[in-house]
Amino acid sequence: MRTALRLLPAGLIAVIALAGPLLAPSPIDAPVAAPYALPGPGVPLGADELGRNVLSRVLAGGRELLLTSLVVACLVTVAAALLGTAAALRPALGRIVERVADVMILLPAVLAVLLVVLSWQGGGRVALVTAAVAVGLPYAIRVVCAAAAPIAGSGYVEAAVAGGERLPQLVWREVLPNLRATLLILLGLRFVAAVYVVTTAAFLELGPQPPAADWALMVRENAPGILLNPWAVVVPSLAIGVLALSVQTAAEVLAPRSGRQVVARL
Amino acid sequence: MTPAVARIDELVLTGPAGGVVVDVPAVSGERGAVVALVGPSGAGKSTALRSMLGVLPDGLTCRAGRVRVLEHEVLGLDPVRLRRLRRHHIALVDQDPASRLNPRMRVRHLLAELAARPGPGELRRLLTDVCLPADDEMLARRPHQLSGGQQRRLALARALARRPDLLLLDEPTAGLDPSLGAEIGLLVRELADRHDMAVILASHDGDLVGRIADRVIELRIPSRAPVPSPPPVAVPSASAVPLPAPAPPTIMAPPPPVAAAVPPPAPAPTPAGGAASRAGRPVRAAARRTPALIMRRLRARTGRRGRTILHDVELELGAGAAHAVIGPSGAGKTTLARAITGLHPHAEGVVELDGQPLPLRLARRTGEQRRLIQLVPQDPLGALNPVRTVGAVLARPMRLHRRVDPADVPSRVERLLADVALPAETVTRLPHELSGGQRQRVALARALAADPAVLVCDEVTSALDAPTAQALMELLMRLREERGLAVVLVSHDLDLVARHCDTACSIDRGRISWAGRAGAVLQRG
Structure with a gap:
């Protein structure tokens, strides 16, 4: 019951973000009221800089952010799980992977996004995802490496090596199943980080282009009129925050409780 | 009071x-x-x-x-x-x-x-x-x-x-x-x-x-009524364990009738041919080449420049032979067992299996070489993956080395469990649901599932009661007879060693301090 309750915000925000465009009461690109009109009949959250319905745009503006961030988080987690575990099992490979990761961590996220998206003309969403993965991967690899190291030294991995198992089998059968909790939490964290990178890109108008509806873009577009209709800025900002936090909470709930210990806890 | x-x-x-x-x-x-x-x-x-x-x-x-x-x-x-x-x-x-x-x-x-x-x-x-x-x-x-x-x-x-x-x-x-x-x-x-x-x-x-x-x-x-087959521990029932009175030292392990069927210890195998010394005995798997394990001048260090913990250890083992390694705690017995298996990273010397030189580093051994030497480690807790069921653990070596027809794997797993005196329902258990002695037996069964030529057992009976230990030793005895399995047994249980092994050596501070027939270990005191 409590589990369901803690999963609820994530489910709700996902449904809104995915089904929102269908629920929008009016078109997202047609003016329905005066610019920066306060909430009134027909426009419960008021209007934005061009007099478009804020509610419609909020409902429509989450899908791309959610999907892009999810794709980035999944790619980063899967790649980090495989690379990090392999690095923990093969110290020679591990040294190379970790040094490369260390260098990549030095690259500021905003700079990386600017570099990739601006130099890859017409790359669109693929370019953005590539940049976000490149920015997120090094941190995730370091986390997985550290988590996998004690397992790589454990008796059962040793027994599997002595039994003739090869690297892919060791990664897939012996180590990763024991990292389920860590990986789920990591997925949640990487989702938050991905939301951060994707919204930053949108803020810099490197992602979705006007007149598309997008939460981050809305914050930027409507910021000048924040005193006239604060809802046009506050609601998309809140939506971004709730999205990031709720997914993290859900990942924590779904993660198995501290793994299956061989010995009962004392 | x-x-x-x-x-x-x-x-x-x-x-x-x-x-x-x-x-x-x-x-x-x-x-x-x-x-x-x-x-x-x-x-x-x-x-x-x-x-x-x-x-x-x-x-x-x-x-x-x-x-x-x-x-x-x-x-x-x-x-x-x-x-x-x-x-x-x-x-x-x-x-x-x-x-x-x-x-x-x-x-x-x-x-x-x-x-x-x-x-x-x-x-x-x-x-x-x-x-x-x-x-x-x-x-x-x-x-x-x-x-x-x-x-x-x-x-x-x-x-x-x-x-x-x-x-x-x-x-x-x-x-x-x-x-x-x-x-x-x-x-x-x-x-x-x-x-x-x-x-x-x-x-x-x-x-x-x-x-x-x-x-x-x-x-x-x-007693759990719905259990289909009771654990086949065909040994004196637990009630034979003397309860109220202090027991004289040997009474825990009364020689059961089966022990009489055990062949007398073979003479120490000669270096030239471990197989030759067994020529007089009916070995059913005689058609198979009988590998012999030879170790010469084996040294091991704690690290690349660390202390030397094994000095020039030599070991010879014929197919179907059982060799015991005894010695005080901390003498290097486990290091020896791990070096044979290739798990000790800082070892040097010569290891030959079936006349073929064997790399000392596990990474250099082929899959087949790894299969032929199996270790049952001392620590039964850490040796089993906490998320894999016993059935998956036992089936894996059979599938990996393709020694068993895939269709026969479940029945082989069941037989293996029966062999190590575990009930068939253990298949679905996870390691944390087993007792220490049960885990030890699962680790042994996993090693046997790979169908090895040499089995290195590091204190496999330390968490077992006397009847179960006895049953396991009889299983090993049978495998020695049927498949020519060679066994290196690291143990402290001199009684067990004397009864079930052919030869023995004692390690003290990294050196072999004594070697001879296993029957003599009890007299050594």
Whole structure:
């Protein structure tokens, strides 16, 4: 019951973000009221800089952010799980992977996004995802490496090596199943980080282009009129925050409780 | 009559399906008394000890029973008082002390963090108490620089450092050689007498129990009606274990009738041909080439520039032969076992299998070479992946090495489990649902699943009761006969060695100090 309750915000925000465009009461690109009109009949959250319905745009503006961030988080987690575990099992490979990761961590996220998206003309969403993965991967690899190291030294991995198992089998059968909790939490964290990178890109108008509806873009577009209709800025900002936090909470709930210990806890 | 420090009024635990999994009879421990829990592997000895700390295994529910320690009802005690009770009054040394020692702490700090008066004199006294060298070198070591037996004694010293009222010991002498086991036994007895401690221990060591226990309580595996096949332990029933009276040393392992069928020990195989020495015997798998393991001038170090822990060890083993490695705790027996398997990274020397030189580094060995030599490790807790079921663990080597037709794998797994005297339902269990002795047998079954030519067993019977140990040794004996399996047995159980091995060697401080026929180990004293 409590589990369901803690999963609820994530489910709700996902449904809104995915089904929102269908629920929008009016078109997202047609003016329905005066610019920066306060909430009134027909426009419960008021209007934005061009007099478009804020509610419609909020409902429509989450899908791309959610999907892009999810794709980035999944790619980063899967790649980090495989690379990090392999690095923990093969110290020679591990040294190379970790040094490369260390260098990549030095690259500021905003700079990386600017570099990739601006130099890859017409790359669109693929370019953005590539940049976000490149920015997120090094941190995730370091986390997985550290988590996998004690397992790589454990008796059962040793027994599997002595039994003739090869690297892919060791990664897939012996180590990763024991990292389920860590990986789920990591997925949640990487989702938050991905939301951060994707919204930053949108803020810099490197992602979705006007007149598309997008939460981050809305914050930027409507910021000048924040005193006239604060809802046009506050609601998309809140939506971004709730999205990031709720997914993290859900990942924590779904993660198995501290793994299956061989010995009962004392 | 002093009041009991700890008392269990029959504890009945049921599994998720409602069947009785553990049924502990009434147990009580008074100050100054040593109480021993005995019984077959899986009967709930460890669970009984842990219940006194207020811990029940995950997934089991308590259907009946009360556990009282120092006038506290520990099951359901509030966390603050439970913690205080554990901190000041109870100490548990469990079956696998190695995993309880923080690998990053030195012996000095491991002891000082618990000692009542952590002065240097006190630390040395604690080490002396458990027969460890009380010098600065020992105090500066970390747990991984100790042997299995030394880790166990360090864990005991940690438990004593707190001067508890109630000392719980789970297999205190497993992995220790007999003389050391006897000293630890004396120490426990003395602690009970001198410090007025209540000691409750679980043990398979009939000798130890007979010598130091005031009372012996036998636990049985509760009969579960729906189990299709009872564990095929075809050995004297547990009731043959003498209960009330102190047992003479050998009585725990009465030679069962089967032992008579065991062929007399073969003469030591000659280096030229281990197979030749067996020519007179009917070996059914004679068509198969009989590999022999030869080791020459084997040295091992702790690190690339570390101490040398094995000096020029030589070993020869014919197909179907059994060689025992004995010696005091910390002598290098486990290192030898790991070096044969290729798991010790800093070893040099020559290893030949079936006349072919074998790389000492595991990474350089082919899959087939790895399959042919299998190790059953000393630590049965760490050796099984916590998320894989027993069935998956056993099926994997069969599929990996394609030794078994995929359709036959489930039936082979079932047979393997029966071979190591585990019930068929074990297939779906996870390691944390098994007892120490059961895990040990799963590890052995996994090694056998690869169909090896050489099996290296590191203390495989240390957590087993005498009848189960006997059954396992008979299984190995049968495999030696049928498939020409060669066995290297690292053990402290001289009785077992004398009865089941052909040749033996003793290792002392990294050198072979004696080698000869296994039958002679008992006379060596």
